[in-house]
Amino acid sequence: MAAEMQGVSKIEAGTIAAARTGTVEKDPYTVTLIPGDGIGPEVIDATVRILEATGLRFTWDTQEAGANVVPRYGTALPDEVVNAVIKNRLALKGPIATPVGGGFVSANVSLRKRLGLYANVRPARNLPGIVTPFKDIDIIVVRENSEDLYSGIEHVVVPGVVESLKIITEVASTRIARHAFEYARLNGRKKVTGVHKANIMKLSDGLFLECCRKVGREYPEIEYTEMIVDNCCMQLVTKPQQFDVMVMENLYGDIVSDLVSGLVGGLGVTGSANIGADAVVYEAVHGSAPDIAGKGLANPTAVLFSSVMMLRDLGETEAANRVENAVFEVFQEHKYITRDLGGTATTAEFVKAVIGAMR
Numbered sequence: 396m397a398a399e400m401q402g403v404s405k406i407e408a409g410t411i412a413a414a415r416t417g418t419v420e421k422d423p424y425t426v427t428l429i430p431g432d433g434i435g436p437e438v439i440d441a442t443v444r445i446l447e448a449t450g451l452r453f454t455w456d457t458q459e460a461g462a463n464v465v466p467r468y469g470t471a472l473p474d475e476v477v478n479a480v481i482k483n484r485l486a487l488k489g490p491i492a493t494p495v496g497g498g499f500v501s502a503n504v505s506l507r508k509r510l511g512l513y514a515n516v517r518p519a520r521n522l523p524g525i526v527t528p529f530k531d532i533d534i535i536v537v538r539e540n541s542e543d544l545y546s547g548i549e550h551v552v553v554p555g556v557v558e559s560l561k562i563i564t565e566v567a568s569t570r571i572a573r574h575a576f577e578y579a580r581l582n583g584r585k586k587v588t589g590v591h592k593a594n595i596m597k598l599s600d601g602l603f604l605e606c607c608r609k610v611g612r613e614y615p616e617i618e619y620t621e622m623i624v625d626n627c628c629m630q631l632v633t634k635p636q637q638f639d640v641m642v643m644e645n646l647y648g649d650i651v652s653d654l655v656s657g658l659v660g661g662l663g664v665t666g667s668a669n670i671g672a673d674a675v676v677y678e679a680v681h682g683s684a685p686d687i688a689g690k691g692l693a694n695p696t697a698v699l700f701s702s703v704m705m706l707r708d709l710g711e712t713e714a715a716n717r718v719e720n721a722v723f724e725v726f727q728e729h730k731y732i733t734r735d736l737g738g739t740a741t742t743a744e745f746v747k748a749v750i751g752a753m754r
């Protein structure tokens with residue numbers, strides 16, 4: 396198959412089902428569970444309860460990461476966690492807090508690096524019953540996950556001057572561009588937009604664009620356009636309907652994907668997958684929300700939608716549709732929605748309503 400010849404496996408193209416056939420026990424599925432910090436354990440627990448109500452059987456290989464394990468392991472990401480994801484090839488993850496400024500290295504970034512999770516795919520579309528000023532949104536943000544300013548190469552040049560290196564490579568740019576186009580082809584999408592700042596960063600973003608153009612020429616059926624990132628942010632809040640699949644470097648992807656989440660209801664309703672050649676980590680877009688942690692108020696939809704992406708990738712389309720439709724029904728009814736969406740329901744009430752709608 397052409398894609399495989401060019402080094403893109405089916406798993407990288409976002410359909411891990413075929414790639415894993417024969418290597419995964421279906422009944423039960425073994426999934427690494429990383430509850431994380433803050434609201435992480437609450438939203439993961441809610442998701443597990445809903446997934447188990449689908450009738451599918453799961454074995455949860457629960458692993459601890461984050462600030463709590465630093466005193467024990469000297470790191471926020473013990474080897475055990477990484478090894479468990481490698482073994483099971485699948486993980487469902489809650490948010491992990493990262494100290495600002497000093498402190499330990501981000502467990503999220505380390506996990507992506509150590510597992511080679513180079514693509515972050517974040518779909519956002521309007522949801523029934525969730526009214527926002529934006530209509531007809533159906534956007535897939537494909538974010539490069541492994542390099543750019545997130546390489547973490549920083550040093551003090553002289554006191555008062557810090558240098559932070561932005562690394563852009565042909566290999567990673569070509570890989571993410573191919574992921575975006577392959578995703579578009581597999582999912583019947585019409586257009587890919589490369590987002591950049593090559594007018595200023597002529598070499599680094601210039602290389603990124605060159606790679607996107609080169610890969611794009613192999614997909615003549617898919618329209619390829621480019622947009623400078625600042626204009627792109629403005630267009631996203633004025634004419635968001637023009638966007639379909641968007642591909643960008645790590646930093647722009649981090650910012651733009653949150654913006655896109657905001658168009659459809661916020662961080663609480665957007666799921667994502669971090670995809671590598673050998674493993675996929677499904678996680679919410681939001682952080683650990685320390686302001687509401689432990690209060691039973693968190694909206695678990697983002698992790699739940701991430702798990703729906705997992706079910707689809709596993710070929711469990713019927714279960715995925717049941718969960719998604721149940722959430723849509725609860726949103727539409729508007730009675731048991733959480734505070735971030737303007738409701739009054741607790742996490743537990745929302746979960747109960749979703750499970751009820753599934754039946």
Ligand code: NAI
Binds near residue numbers: 663679681685694
């Ligand atoms: P945040 O996403 O945790 O919170 C931002 C706002 O959204 C808060 O008001 C919070 O209450 C609300 N919110 C977020 N998720 C929600 C949910 N599911 N239901 C209801 N309300 C929700 O962002 P913040 O405060 O910038 O980050 C907190 C911590 O999370 C930081 O340590 C950060 O490093 C970490 N973080 C981790 C991520 C990950 O593990 N992938 C991603 C983003 C941040």
